[in-house]
Amino acid sequence: MHAVWVIARRELNSFFDSLVAYILLVLFLGFSGFFTWLYGGDIFLSGQASLQGFFSTAYWSLFFFIPAITMRLLAEENKTGTIELLLTKAVTDRQVVFGKFLSALLLVSVALAFTLPYAFTVASIGPLDWGATLCGYLGLLLMSAAYISIGLYASSITNNQVVAFLITLFIGLFFHVLFDALSANFTGFAGLLFSTLSMSEHFDSLSRGVVDTRDVIYFLSLIIAGLLLAEFSLTKRNLN
DSSP, X not given: OHHHHHHHHHHHHHHHHTTHHHHHHHHHHHHHHIIIIISSXXXXXXXXXXXXXXXXXXXXXXHHHHHHHHTXXXXXXXXHTHHHHHHTSSOOHHHHHHHHHHHHHHHHHHHHHTTHHHHHXXXXXXXXXXXXXXXXXXXXXXXXXXXXXXXXXXXXXXXXXXXXXXXXXXXXXXXXXXXXXXXXXXXXXHHHHHHHHXXXXXXXXXXXXXXXXXXXXXXXXXXXXXXXXXXXXXXXXXXX
């Protein structure tokens, strides 16, 4: 666990040293704040003390920002050749993958923590359902973790950051949009399958304050699958 934390701290420091973290934090807070409070959210006009507008905005903002965070995690190491140097240390492929995963998740957690004043502001307007709010944040964290694991896999199979960014978006597009659209056009087993694979189906449930084990299992399955694929990609590279 110590090796995982060392790698995570190293990556987190590199985010802030290169100004990437600051830029992404400012952009995320700017987009989420604008669309939550000024355009489309209508918090002051809706007559309800709810953060549903923010969760809907963050659902889309993080979809684009997470690939920008993960694209360099392994692709840059592959390009510069430092991945071989890193893997010669007393760390395993799994520790490398999990350490980089943890660094990206911590960065997203920091971004979401900066939005907590939204909740207190809305609570001052009216009675806020804190249970639904906490579930909404949990949904954002689980969704982010799932896309981070996908982004790590994409970053592990190329040495080009732009390609890693596009691959992550392409894979994420199926879970974010296409499966949901397909479920509306199919019935029976196919419709149920596409609905089960849809990210919005599980996120919307959590954002409404409903914690279902099926939703948690869905996110955990995506996270584990992405991390295992990234680890397999590193292992395959070492064997070659």
